[in-house]
Amino acid sequence: MPTVDRIRPIEQGARPTLRETARAIAARELTCVDLAKSCIDAAEASEPDIHAYTFLDPEGALRRARALDAEIADGGYRGPLHGVPIAVKDIIDVEGMPTRAGSQVLSEATTSRADSEIVAVFRKLGAVVMGKANTHEFAFGATTPPTRNPVDPRAIAGGSSGGSAAAVAAGSARLALGTDTGGSVRLPAALCGIVGFRPKPRPDIGMGGIVPLAPEYDQWGLLAETANDIALIWRALAGDDKDDAGPASPPFVVPEDIAATVSGIDDEVAEVFAATAARIANARVAIRRTTLPDLREIMPSRMALQLRQVLQEHRAAGWWPAARDLYGPETRHNLDIAESQEALDLSDARGHVRAFDVVIDGSFRDDEILILPTTPVAAPDFEETTRIALADGERHPLVKLLALATLPFSRPSLASLTIPCGRTARGRPVGLQLVGRDETRLLRAGIGVEEALR
Secondary structure: OOOOHHHOOOOOOOOOOOHHHHHHHHHHOOOOHHHHHHHHHHHHHHHHHHHHEEEEHHHHHHHHHHHHHHHHHOOOOOOOOOOEEEEEOOEEOOOOEOOOOOOOOOOOOOOOOOOOHHHHHHOOOOEEEEEOOOOOOOOOOOOOOOOEEEEEEEEOOOOOOOOHHHHHHOOOEEEEEEOOOOOOOHHHHHHOEEEEEOOHHHHHHEEOEEEEOOOOOEEEEEEEEOOHHHHHHHHOOOOOOOOOOOOOOOOOOEEOOOHOOOOOOOHHHHHHHHHHHHHHOOOOEEEEEEEOOOOHHHHHHHHHHHHHHHHHHHOOOOOOOOOOOOOHHHEEEEEHHHHHHOOOOOHHHHHHHHHHHHHOOOOOOOOOOOEEOOOOOOEEEOOOOEEEEOOOOOOEEHHHOOOOHHOOOOOOEEEEEEEEEEEOOOOEEEEEEEEEEEHHHHHHHHHHHHHHHO
């Protein structure tokens, strides 16, 4: 059993922010090599217990860091990502590294011949790829075995971008790339006590070079230690390297009855959320209440649409059913369900999803930010990988429970962010989800909430 003492996850202010790091590199007060070495050292200390990576390339990271230091010496600073070590989820192609998607189906995969679109952009901006981060098989789940939570290795890291979240939390990467179809960036970020960001789709940085799950809903996302870090990178991706991010206090909206909206919410999580909302209000930020439906209502219809797309993608790739026996039990079971429902007309399900989206859209204005818990429970123990017992005495399917508050907001017209807002009595992080329609407003609101919670 891994011990908590061996792992040193991040704490508020424990490491310099990306903004501080970028300034130090630009001023030649910190070398890219030293920054890479710090992440390599963290990986050596944490990987025996955490298993954040499927493929780690310390030699390649150091070669890249030396080249970037040489550029700095010649006056060639690329911006705030110059020299920043990143982890890349193992469904995202990185040239020279294998993409195996956490599955035996792709266990013989050769190294990728080209970077994915998102990795190519990050490399151009100066990022140093540390390696490939563990993912739940084909990004289709919420636990990411064998990855464990750096905050408490007895707990899961979440998924499907569990390795990405664990790498940032353990300090073996300063930033990570993940994907989010129904919460796969936000869930592990919340459980590991870091920040996860799902933007709206960008026409300039698509999903090319990423193994698809359900293309209608798939989106790459970012994981870092703070909302301020994410905001800095978001501006860099837009070609704006100005160091001028600041907090904002747009009007916030909270559900009138959080227990009715997020069914099955743990009492401790509800208490942390209520205390967080109170602290935001005490910071003289406008908060109004709104009535939201029970988020469980949309799960069957949305999952039916998603399952149909997953089945289509795996058939088109030639994996299913040819490699059926190589799939893990959970993914194989899900694909069997999808196959059994193939004759069903999903027009009613799509109509239900659209009607539900209209209700959600009417609950907050374009200039407002909706807040609610990211997950109904904190990170469960590693052994509770299928069902979890709640106060109601029932054992609930873990993946559906964890995605309850993220999946309904996982669509192209919305952006969302999770930030850590407290911990349970066992010391496990609780995440606050912010949902909005404009990424810049959302990120500035996240920075404002971080400041209010200090």
